[in-house]
Amino acid sequence: MGRAPCCDKANVKRGPWSPEEDEKLKSHIEQHGTGGNWITLPQKIGLKRCGKSCRLRWLNYLRPNIRHGGFSEEEDNIICRLYISIGSRWSVIAAQLPGRTDNDVKNHWNTRLKKKLFGKQCDDRRRPTRRITRPEQDNIDHGTGDLGIISTGVSQSDCYWAQQPALSYPPLRPVCEGYATPVAPPPQSVSCYEGSQSPTGFLTELDELFQFNSVKLEGLDCFNEMNGGSASAGMNWNQVSPLLRVVHGMQQLPPLEEPVQLGTPVDL
């Protein structure tokens, strides 16, 4: 028996949202909330949309204080370090970046950071600057703390780490007491852009990096507390960063209640 569809796909609109739809949804939620039921909400307000689609639209775009684009290098570093530590748990990572959504973080990772970290070569100069899309233009000078320069996937942004003597990790702010902060790996361990175009060399360096993490992450005991002390409940460790699957004793993350305060110094 198959799973019941969440909505009648034949009778719901799909694809991009119109400004009118956005306005309907936004004003209703601002006035009445979601009513605790996304499924019935679109019918209530006369939207021919799936409840899931409404939820996604609200969470990713209509919600107040959402920021799009213009990721700072500091945010990039946080994303990379968390990805290395906990894998593709985008909601957790996004929770550390105020105003960012999991979808945004995920897209940013997939389109830029992954290339940074996993070998997009700096000498790819075909596209020195990326286009500035309308949403990005909207975000420029909106107090995001960025310079208003849209770094591209391959130019300044992509080459940022490549230009460094080695991948440089600023220290990650601990997310809870006793949380063993993923600490900057030895610089030489991730110098993946320096003559490491050879996959073998790169993998070796990654191995070193994760051996490093295997030590540092042993302190993640407080992961256990996330689910009432159950060491494995609620956590599929196969989904943890593939880079960390070899790590022994990796345990569950604690609840991440406080977003990382960007720009705050970190005591290690």
Place this chain on the structure above:
DNA sequence: AATGGATCCAACCGCATAGAT
């Protein structure tokens, strides 16, 4: 100017989980 490839990102899909019954 036309075309094809690359890139980005909004949106969808489907699975896992939590909560209700």
Place this chain on the structure above:
DNA sequence: CATCTATGCGGTTGGATCCAT
């Protein structure tokens, strides 16, 4: 306890846009 339903989440896709030729 079993089943059903809604929600949350991560993976993937499709279309728009840009750049190089």
